[in-house]
Amino acid sequence: MDISALNHTCHEGRFLGVLGGMGPMAGASFMARLVALSNADCDQQHLPAILWSDPRIPGRSKGYAKLGPDPLPWMMHGVNRLVSMGAGAIAIPCNTAHLWYEQISAAVQVPVLHIVQAVIDDLRRQGIHQGCVGLMGTSATLRLGLYQRALEKNGYRWMMPTETEIADYCSASITLVGANRIAEALKPAAECVSILKSRGADVVVLGCTELPLALPHPIRPGLGIPIVDSIDALALAAMDWY
Template sequence: MNSFSQGCYLGVLGGMGPMAGAAFALRLAALTPADVDQQHIPTLLRNDPRIPDRSSAYMAGGENPLPHMVEGVRFLERAGAQLIAIPCNTAHLWYDQITAATRLPVLHIIEAVIDDLRRLGLPKGRIGLMGTAATLKLGLYQRHLEAQGYECLVPDEDEVERYCMGSIRAVKGNQLEQAYSPAAECIARLKARGADAVVLGCTELPLAVPHALRPGLGITLTDSIDALARAAIDRYLADAPHARIAA
């Protein structure tokens, strides 16, 4: 069964990191156009932090996370999921292998971000990228954005380490207050280079830059957690147009 309809579950492969998985579930609920509990999306969250680090696997020969991610997707499949969302950008370096290992459709976070850029009124333009060292070095976002006619602005290696990874590590260490400053500095630098928008292309980064502080940064931001949540909501409403029930 490849439809995502009323009575079926959205399966969320979380834990990469665990706070990002929990934040995705929160934002999914916050963005769903619901009036009562029963109008929300039935969701199964597997928030398993034991999955080996994705950046270390690619950049430093660390343990391959793919078998763990496939096991997680199959767990969700057995539990009744009919659609999979993975709130981790770097995990999408293995997207093709994951989709090949399951019968379920898997949302693509970068495609969701591109849809969000269009929703924000940016069908083209110069897009600043933030993310893990692996995501940026291996061109995960660049390939998809450039194929759609966008120009990508990428921080240099020192900026990635100091600002992107500094902020990401702070979130993973539950130090949210320390995470904002390096992320905001990177956003400011990309804005100064002419970016029309900045992609928060690691699911820790939306936690580093709270929604309430974003207007003060003076540039459009697309949030990969929210973009993926919107993609799941759109898919659910498209496949189950009568899922909303009266209060």
């Protein structure tokens, strides 16, 4: 077996580095959507990827608020390992982690896909070029304006749930997904979609990668409003990169 020739062959191809584990089901689901959303009709046409799934990365919301350990060194460690393995780009299927996007992308030589840009690209892909975007996500993501600034810059209006609604619906659903109680996570997430719709949102962004797990694809047409899923949007951005 000519290993040197093989190494050459393997390194020729580009592959995506995925910093996962935040949570681990979101990372696994991202990998699955990368497959499901592609047009490949056999294994060999799919995008090669390495998932670094490190669920030990400390919680992002608490870390950003300095109420828990800092996740940034853990995230940098994973990203550095992926880059050292030769990843040609990095995807991070966790919205809240993007609060550290500038630090992470400045520290590595390869492009780091931005989940918010991926969502905006997906809004356009779905034919939504203006109007009011209803936001769902963690309290940290929403409070710190991760999506709001980018949406305004791209000509969208936005609305978000109240602090109480974020706690009762978004965070409740996210916590249930993290605790492997995915079936129970549906009700609070769907309730939040319905509130945003009743207040005039034209589309709802699932701006936390746990939320697409709470609201599985088959039930979405029944919600009566377009949904942009940050896992799917990031997977599509990765395929565009590839």
